[in-house]
Amino acid sequence: MRRVATVLALGAMAAGVAACGAEVETSDTTSGGAETTASEPTGSGDGTLTISNWDAYTPKGLIPGFEKETGVKVKLAKHATNEDIMGKLEASGGSGYDIVFVSGQFAEALHKRGWAAEIDHSKIPNLKNLYPEANELPYDPGNQYSVPYTWGTTGICYRSDLVPEKPTSWNDLLDPAPENEGKVTMLATDRWLMLPALKALGYSANTTDEGELEEARDLLLKTKDQLLAYDDTTFYSKLVSGEANLVEAWDGWCNYGIAEDDRIEFVVPEEGSDLWADTMVVLESSPNKDEAFEFINYVLRPESGQGIVDLLTYNTPNQAAMEQLDPKLKKQFPNLGIPPETLLEQENLRDLGDAQPTWTRIVTEITS
C-alpha cells in the first residue's frame, strides 16, 4: 500500500501540511487555491495575539494550552514559505502580526529593516532551557531580536539499498556514480541550490564574491544533466518510490522519508554544510509585546519543546526538551541525535544583503 500512502502524502503536502524548516516552494498565488492564510490579521492591542507560523508547524495542544493558562487569545495565521510572510510584511510595512516565525537569515533581515522588536530576556525566563550554543547563532548572537524554535542542517538523504557506495561528500551528489545518474535531486531554493557546489569548492555558503559564485554555477550546470529535478517538496517521496537514489535534503525532511522506509539514511557531507534555524520574532509594531514574550516563554517549556519534536521530527534548540525525549524516537530518527556541537560546526546562513540580486541572477542562469 505504499503507493496509496504516497498519494495521500502528496495530497497532504499539496495542501501545505508539510511545512518546512526552511521553505517550501508550494505557494500558489495565481490559481488561488492553496492560500492558507487565516482571516485578516490585525494587531489590535486588546491582548489578542496574532501569530503567523508555517502551516502544520505548530503542535496541536500548544495554543489551546497557552490560551487556557494565560487567558490570552491567539489568532494563528499560516504561511507556506519565508518568502510568503516576508512579502506580506513588505506590503504592510512590517505590521499586522505580533509574532512571525521565520528562518534566521530572514529574522536578520527583519531586524535590519527595523521591524523586529528587542527581546526582553527578563520576561522570558525559560530562555535558560536553550542549549548554550543556541545563544551564539551568528545571525543574532545573544538572541537579541529572535528566539530559535527549531534548528538543523542540510545533507544527503539516500537509499542505502540503492546507492553503490554510501555518500560522504557533496561530490557524490554533484558528480554522481553511474548507477545514480538521473536519480539525484537537489533543493530548488537559491541558498540550498548553491550550497553543495560552494561547499565542495571550499567556499562560504554566504559568499558574495561573484567569481566564486560563477565557479559554483559552472559546476552546477554540469550536474544539471545528471539531475532528475530541483525539488523542495517531494524529494523524500522520490526516495521512497525509488525514483531517486540520493537527494539533497534538510535533516528534518529526510526523517519524513525514514518514517516510511528505514533503508533511508542521512549524512552531513565531510566538506561541511549549513546550520539553519527557524525563529520566533516579535514585531516592533506589536501592541501586545508582553503577551508575545509570554507566548515565547510558554513555547520554551520542556513539554512544549517535546510536542514540537513529536510533530516535526526536527531538532529543537530546547535542551530540556531534547534530554527528556523518548529514546525510541531517537532510535528511529538518528538525526535527532545530532549534537548541538556538530550543528554549530556548520556555517550559519546569513542574509545576503546587496549580493542577493547577483545570487538570483546566477541561479536563474542555472535554471534556464
Place this chain on the structure above:
Amino acid sequence: MLLVVPVGLILAYSLFRRGTYGGVVYELNLDNFERLFDPIYLDVVWFSVRVAVEATAVSLLIGYPAAWFIATRPRKWRTVLLVVVVLPFWTSLLIRTYAWMVLLNDQGLVNEALTGIGIVDEPVKLLYNEFSIVLGLVYGYLPLMILPLYAAIERLSPELREAATDLGASGWRAFLTVTLPLTRTGVVAGCLFVFVPSLGNFIVPDLLGGGRQSMVGNLIQVQFLKARDWPFGATLALAVIALMTIVLVVQARTMARDRREGVADA
C-alpha cells in the same frame, strides 16, 4: 480603475531600486530596464513563448473536436458535459499538478501500465521535461479553450453545413470554408485564454518541469519572493504586460477586420 491602478503601481515600482535588505528605495533610475536585456532573460522569454504556443496548439487540436462533440449532443447532455469540463476548476491547480507527478513518474501508474502490457521494457521519461510542462499546461487550461469554442459552435446553425454539402462540398471542405471561419471568434478567444495564463504559469514548470527550466512566471515570482527585489520584479512584469498587449492588439485588429468583412458573426 481596478485594472489601471495596479499596472500604474507596477510601472512606478519599476523605476526604483531594491534596498540592501529588500524593500524599495525611492530613487528614480532606469537600471532595471537595462538589466532586462540580459540575454538570460531573453532566453527565458523565448522558451516561455514556445511552450505557451505548443500548449495552445495542442489545446486547440483537442478542444475543437471536444467542443464540437458537446455542442452536437442533445440539450440535457450538453449541460452535464459542460459541468464535467469545468469540474477540475473546483480543485486547486497546484493539487492537480501534484497528481500528475504521481501519474507520470518512473514508478507511476502510466509507466506501470506501459511496462505491464509490455509496450516498453524500461519506464519512459515522462516527467521533468518540456513534454510534461506542455502536458500540464494543456491539462490546466483546456477548459478555457473548450468553453468559447462551444459557445461559437453551438450558435452555428446546422443548416449552413447542410447547405454546403448539398451544394457539393466535401465534409472537410465544408468545415474549412464554412464552419471554421464562422467559429473563428471562438478559436481566437480560446487560444488567447490558453496562451496568456500558460505564459505566466510558474507552478507547472516548477513541479512537472522539475524546476530545470524557468519560465517568465518563475522569473517574476523569484524576484518578488526570493530576491525580495520588487522593483526588478515589477520591471519584468511590465515587460510581460507589454508582450501581452501586443498579442491582444493584434487579435483586436483581426477581429475588427473580420467584422468589416462580415464574417465574424453570421
